[in-house]
Amino acid sequence: MRVEVSNLRKEFGRTVAVDGVSFSFSSGEVIGFVGPNGAGKTTTMRILATLDEPTSGDAVVDGVSLVQDPEEARTLIGFVPDALPTHHDITVHEYLDFFARAYRIPFARRVRVIERIEEFTNLTGIRQKNLKSLSKGMNQRVCLARALLHDPKVLILDEPAAGLDPRARIELRELIRVFSAQGKAILMSSHILTELSEICTGAVIIERGRVLKAGNLDDLLVTDSEVRTIVIRPLGGLDALHRSLLELPGTRGVRAGDDELTVQYAGSDAEASDLLAELVRRGHRIAEFHQQRANLEQLFMNVTTGGVQ
Numbered sequence: 001m002r003v004e005v006s007n008l009r010k011e012f013g014r015t016v017a018v019d020g021v022s023f024s025f026s027s028g029e030v031i032g033f034v035g036p037n038g039a040g041k042t043t044t045m046r047i048l049a050t051l052d053e054p055t056s057g058d059a060v061v062d063g064v065s066l067v068q069d070p071e072e073a074r075t076l077i078g079f080v081p082d083a084l085p086t087h088h089d090i091t092v093h094e095y096l097d098f099f100a101r102a103y104r105i106p107f108a109r110r111v112r113v114i115e116r117i118e119e120f121t122n123l124t125g126i127r128q129k130n131l132k133s134l135s136k137g138m139n140q141r142v143c144l145a146r147a148l149l150h151d152p153k154v155l156i157l158d159e160p161a162a163g164l165d166p167r168a169r170i171e172l173r174e175l176i177r178v179f180s181a182q183g184k185a186i187l188m189s190s191h192i193l194t195e196l197s198e199i200c201t202g203a204v205i206i207e208r209g210r211v212l213k214a215g216n217l218d219d220l221l222v223t224d225s226e227v228r229t230i231v232i233r234p235l236g237g238l239d240a241l242h243r244s245l246l247e248l249p250g251t252r253g254v255r256a257g258d259d260e261l262t263v264q265y266a267g268s269d270a271e272a273s274d275l276l277a278e279l280v281r282r283g284h285r286i287a288e289f290h291q292q293r294a295n296l297e298q299l300f301m302n303v304t305t306g307g308v309q
Contacts, residue, residue, distance in 0.1 A: 001027040001062045001153050003185055008057035010043050017043040019209035025187060025202060030180050032196040033189040034300055035206035041189045045158050049079035061154055078147030082159040092142055093127040096149065103150040113149060121145040137168040155179060157188035161195065173199050193297040203296060205303055212303045221294040227252055230272060233260040233288035241284050248278065
């Protein structure tokens with residue numbers, strides 16, 4: 001199963017919120033959709049959820065066009081918005097039952113489906129509570145449960161971790177891993193980039209309505225520069241190690257921490273290995289020597305400027 005987004009454009013009067021956005025993702029992938037506030041993320045996700053029509057362009061989910069056949073596309077997509085609409089005097093169970101009916105799930109199966117989803121999302125204990133009395137975390141669980149009722153192939157999650165406490169965020173990450181293992185294709189936006197790095201297999205970075213970078217996360221994090229970041233923790237002698245590093249070829253900069261040095265080093269893996277050997281030959285006792293992998297946060301800061309439309 002594959003989602004193909006092709007040249008999406010959305011105009012609001014003279015404002016172009018989404019400007020030729022194209023990317024793709026498949027079953028089992030978790031794609032982080034990131035960008036500054038006002039970059040066009042939510043507008044793009046609402047289009048993919050068939051809540052807004054694009055000015056031009058299209059997206060195809062498992063061969064179904066969102067523009068040409070939105071009704072069929074909705075059966076394939078589960079959408080979790082950044083905030084659950086306020087509903088008064090309706091319980092969690094009633095809310096889920098309403099949407100199960102909207103998805104035309106027959107009565108006999110509907111009862112089993114709702115029970116299973118309530119148990120899976122840990123809502124069984126609050127099923128008779130009114131939505132208006134729920135915390136932000138519980139509201140997010142209800143919203144996620146609603147999106148899962150029809151067992152969609154694609155999940156679109158708009159800031160699902162916003163406002164959640166640490167335990168709720170950890171539980172959400174585990175749920176997303178389960179969905180990925182089940183073969184669902186997942187697109188999720190978040191401003192918590194360190195957490196996205198832990199669970200995403202790919203990323204799409206957008207700014208001013210345009211895609212700046214898109215692809216497999218490991219490929220995106222490979223820098224074009226030959227300069228790598230190496231962290232070295234010695235057993236004492238930090239100042240002496242600092243001096244030695246500045247004397248050696250390839251060193252482009254050294255930053256001292258409490259008990260370690262962070263080195264900007266220009267060289268291949270083999271040359272980095274030779275660097276370690278030379279430090280040991282000079283008598284430095286090295287407890288830790290490793291290359292610091294780039295992360296999504298660093299990539300985001302490198303490719304974006306913080307601009308909005």
